[in-house]
Amino acid sequence: MSRVECPLEQETLAMVQSGRWPHGCDEASRAHIEACNLCGDVVRVAVLVSNDYQATLRTARVPNSGLIWWRMQRRTRQEAARTASRMITIVQAIAVAAGVAVAIGIITATSRAFSFAPSDLSQTIVAQWGIPLLITLAAWLALAPVAVYLAVGKD
Ligand SMILES: [Zn+2]
Structure with a gap:
């Protein structure tokens, strides 16, 4: 070879x-x-x-610099929106979990008041404030995501 x-x-x-x-x-x-x-x-x-x-x-066709700049700006905005959306979802999940915990606490407290201390005073307090407390909690759960959206949306 x-x-x-x-x-x-x-x-x-x-x-x-x-x-x-x-x-x-x-x-x-x-x-x-x-x-x-x-x-x-x-x-x-x-x-x-x-x-x-x-x-x-x-x-070779090379795009002009204005088009490249516009695409970069659009990509940056999309990434920022994705990051904000992820943050809103996390905050909403935390708010819902906290609301559920508070609701469970209120229900537990009111059921104890009914079962272990059936005095007239505690029954009166629960009857007067139990439903308004639950309505307030439900309203808070419904409005918390909106408040978080408005707070994060200002950035
Ligand atoms: Zn040679």
């Missing part, structure tokens, strides 16, 4: 890539490339690749 190597192969490739082939190279390089099979092949392939690269550069 014969070794196919040429010490000038990389130099020949660099010459084609830099655009010095065929008009910008010296006579010695030109004579070597015509005589050397490997460098001749390198030149033929590298010229094709270089021509294709140059054609791609000429036909």
Whole structure:
């Protein structure tokens, strides 16, 4: 098996890539490339690749800077909206959990008042304030997400 190597192969490739082939190279390089099979092949392939690269550069459509700026601004706004939406969902979940805990506490307290201390005073207090407390709690649960939305929406 014969070794196919040429010490000038990389130099020949660099010459084609830099655009010095065929008009910008010296006579010695030109004579070597015509005589050397490997460098001749390198030149033929590298010229094709270089021509294709140059054609791609000429036909590439690069969007203008205004369009890129607008897309970047739109993406930034969408990411900010996504982050705010995530935060609103977390706050709503916390508010609902807190409301449920308070409701359970109120129900437990009122049921204890009915079952363990059936005095007239506690029954009167629960009868007078139990329903308004539950209505207030329900209103708070309904309005808390709106308040959180308004508070976060001002940013
Ligand atoms: Zn060669």
